[in-house]
Amino acid sequence: MARNSQPDQALMKMPSFKAMRSFVAAAKYRNFTRAAEALCVTQAAISRQIRELETYLGTELFIRTGREVKLTSSGTTLFDAAQLSLLNIFQVTERIRREKSDKRSLTLCCSPALSALWLSHKLKDFFSTNPDVDLNVITTQHFLVMEPGINPDIFVTKTIDLRPGYLRVPLFHEVVYPVCTPRFLEAHPEIRTLEGMRRNTLLDLNPYGRSQLSEQVDWNVWFAFQSHDLQIPAAQSPHYFSSNDYSLLIQMALDDQGLALGWDHLVRHLVKQGHLVRPVTEELALRESVQYLMINEKKEDDPACRDFKDWLITQFKT
CATH class of the missing domain: 1.10.10.10 (Winged helix-like DNA-binding domain superfamily/Winged helix DNA-binding domain)
Known part of the structure; x- marks a missing residue:
């Protein structure tokens, strides 16, 4: 031959x-x-x-x-x-x-913050009723540029124009409010006012590497929505820390190191458990900033995908 x-x-x-x-x-x-x-x-x-x-x-x-x-x-x-x-x-x-086995499997793609602060403590509920599902979680801040060969079955993201072939289900709009620990609030009673908060230790979210996630909401933006009289740059506060790692900011807030902006869907359970508190009632409701559940249309009728989709929707509704 x-x-x-x-x-x-x-x-x-x-x-x-x-x-x-x-x-x-x-x-x-x-x-x-x-x-x-x-x-x-x-x-x-x-x-x-x-x-x-x-x-x-x-x-x-x-x-x-x-x-x-x-x-x-x-x-x-x-x-x-x-x-x-x-x-x-x-x-x-x-x-x-x-x-190729009989066990059902899914690949979910979401942000690192959603994975660490929401998914990690919720999944035990899903697995308790779906022990036959293997879940592979991929986290990224770059939803528009996925590595070759990575084709998640489900996304949770605000980036709705990902690629053709995905169905879109709205989950919730974002709400943002300041959070700190009860101990930090007790030590700094002045943060019960916006002005006192402005002059305190701020843990800020910077935009580096986050351009594909959403519009940027930092302390300056949040204060601007609350009052036009509070325009002193956050970086000029007595103590200021900035990072693009949201999980780091929340952990620092939990360690009594300052005030962080809390995205409700990520910190609500920490507030409910008393680990964090809201020193003021003011909040920023971003009704145009919607998190979506994106489902690969080829897996729409897959039993595992359908069960996980229904579970996610139920979790965010409650």
């Missing part, structure tokens, strides 16, 4: 998968015997694979010191790359295997 293409030299010269797996196990456990036990093979098999790999590379990968082994500089370089590559292969094959 005539050949249609030249041999792939890169693939032909690549070390065997079995040898790389043995090497990673030996490097991880620093002992050939423990590596053999982890892979359910003999110690001799591990030694042979390592020896063949070292011969192929023309350098030693381990320094043998009694029962333990240590990586050489070449071994360290190879381990850093090999471990990550093998983990990536494992994760991909597991995802494919799950997709």
Whole structure:
């Protein structure tokens, strides 16, 4: 039979998968015997694979010191790359295997803040009634630029023009109000007024890397909506901290380090539990800023997708 293409030299010269797996196990456990036990093979098999790999590379990968082994500089370089590559292969094959199994699986994409501050303490309720669903959660602040091959079944986002093929269900509009701990309020009673709040420690959300999430609402914007007389830049307050990591700001507020702006759907449970309080009644209702549930139309009738969609809608309604 005539050949249609030249041999792939890169693939032909690549070390065997079995040898790389043995090497990673030996490097991880620093002992050939423990590596053999982890892979359910003999110690001799591990030694042979390592020896063949070292011969192929023309350098030693381990320094043998009694029962333990240590990586050489070449071994360290190879381990850093090999471990990550093998983990990536494992994760991909597991995802494919799950997709072909009887167990139902879904991929959800949302912001890091929604994942950390809302989803993390809500999912136990979903799994208690849907133990047969595997959920893969991907967080991003860049909804418009997803990595190739990532096609979530469900999005929760304000970015409605994601891509063709997704159905849109409105969940809620955003409401923003100041929050702090009861201890911080007790120590700073002046923050019961807008002016006193303006002169206190403000934990601010900056826009870096967030352009695809929404319009920016920071302390200056929030104060401007409350009173045109409060126009001193937030950065000129006695103590000011800024970050684009919203979860960090809320954690700092929980640690009594200042005032943060609380998005109601993210901090409501913390207020209800008494971990945070609202020092003033003023709030900013962003009725045009709506969070949507975006569903891949190909999965609209999928039982797992339908159950998760119904659960999400119920959670936000309550």
